[in-house]
Amino acid sequence: MLEIIPEAVKALIGKPLHHEDSEIVVESGYIYNTCAAVQNGNPLFWDEAVSNSISGGKIAPPTMLSTWFRPHHWRPGSEEECTPLQAHFDLKRWLQLPEAIISDNELRFGEPVRLGDRLHSYQVIRSISDIKQTKLGRGRFWVIDVVYENQDGEYVGTDSYTALGYVRNEG
Amino acid sequence: MTADVHNLCLGDIHVGQSLPPLEHEVTATTVVLGAMASRDWRPMHHDRDFAINRNGARDIFLNTPNQAAWLERLITDWSGPKGRLGAMRFQMKTSVYPGDRMRLTGKVTEISPTEWGYGWVAMELAIHVGSRQATSCQASVAIAVDQHNNPWLSPIRLEKVSM
Numbered sequence: 001m002l003e004i005i006p007e008a009v010k011a012l013i014g015k016p017l018h019h020e021d022s023e024i025v026v027e028s029g030y031i032y033n034t035c036a037a038v039q040n041g042n043p044l045f046w047d048e049a050v051s052n053s054i055s056g057g058k059i060a061p062p063t064m065l066s067t068w069f070r071p072h073h074w075r076p077g078s079e080e081e082c083t084p085l086q087a088h089f090d091l092k093r094w095l096q097l098p099e100a101i102i103s104d105n106e107l108r109f110g111e112p113v114r115l116g117d118r119l120h121s122y123q124v125i126r127s128i129s130d131i132k133q134t135k136l137g138r139g140r141f142w143v144i145d146v147v148y149e150n151q152d153g154e155y156v157g158t159d160s161y162t163a164l165g166y167v168r169n170e171g
Numbered sequence: 172m173t174a175d176v177h178n179l180c181l182g183d184i185h186v187g188q189s190l191p192p193l194e195h196e197v198t199a200t201t202v203v204l205g206a207m208a209s210r211d212w213r214p215m216h217h218d219r220d221f222a223i224n225r226n227g228a229r230d231i232f233l234n235t236p237n238q239a240a241w242l243e244r245l246i247t248d249w250s251g252p253k254g255r256l257g258a259m260r261f262q263m264k265t266s267v268y269p270g271d272r273m274r275l276t277g278k279v280t281e282i283s284p285t286e287w288g289y290g291w292v293a294m295e296l297a298i299h300v301g302s303r304q305a306t307s308c309q310a311s312v313a314i315a316v317d318q319h320n321n322p323w324l325s326p327i328r329l330e331k332v333s334m
Contacts, residue, residue, distance in 0.1 A: 030210070034208040034209065036208070037205045037208040040243070040248075041248075042247045056323070061240065062256045063239035063240050063243045064209070073212040084211075101226075103262065104261065105239065105261055106258070106261075107256075107260070110327060136227065
């Protein structure tokens with residue numbers, strides 16, 4: 001683990017990173033899978049007449065924002081596992097912290113995500129803490145915002161993660 | 172619209188009001204379904220050996236987006252489909268594992284009317300396993316002033332959201 005945060009890493013705090021378009025278009029299959037996983041019978045996601053009447057057409061559950069940006073586990077030509085939330089994995093590597101967990105998550109929702117949308121996102125490292133000793137190990141907390149827009153440039157939400165990157169305690 | 176859809180209006184809600192609790196027996200299937208639905212392929216959500224020996228966890232555990240989906244369900248089961256989530260913040264204190272019976276609860280903490288035909292309803296939510304609070308959450312949902320209004324077709328001003 002690095003005892004001092006490199007200046008090159010500090011310089012990236014607050015800068016938009018990793019602009020990307022979602023690999024998948026917003027589609028019904030994942031919406032149904034998500035609702036089924038938590039037995040969510042909200043008719044907005046199941047009943048076309050209700051969704052037409054209330055939200056002007058089928059939409060995705062707001063909390064699915066991050067789902068549209070997780071990469072396929074494998075794709076042709078890839079030589080290693082693709083990782084989501086790239087800034088998080090960048091920080092693990094740059095700060096030499098092999099383990100990490102997400103401790104806090106804040107979501108804010110703008111325009112609804114609609115069937116057929118192809119979303120765009122970028123990531124912003126908001127902060128990196130001093131070294132902390134925790135029950136899991138020694139490491140640092142960091143906050144990363146993922147900002148989402150739709151294909152029309154409308155704001156659809158922000159997913160803000162607080163993570164702990166750490167080296168496990170001995171024993 | 173389907174006739175039996177029920178939606179709360181702002182006048183139906185008061186500070187201190189409890190949401191109907193939601194209980195669920197968590198199984199490995201619960202964890203894996205939630206992870207796969209959210210395209211989260213990380214092994215601690217499906218590989219018990221990895222979760223225990225690499226992460227130092229007791230078992231595979233619910234992932235973050237799936238917890239958010241459970242909390243979203245708690246809110247909209249209560250509000251009805253016109254309830255429009257504005258924001259949600261949660262802190263995962265301990266993990267939720269297969270074999271746990273989780274209980275999701277919520278209570279209204281603040282009601283803030285707006286000029287757009289809805290009010291922001293702030294609430295404190297939690298996921299408990301037995302007496303242990305696994306996750307705490309603050310959320311804000313837009314609720315129509317009356318049946319003639321609809322937050323989904325109104326401007327959403329997130330700067331007015333309080334949690």
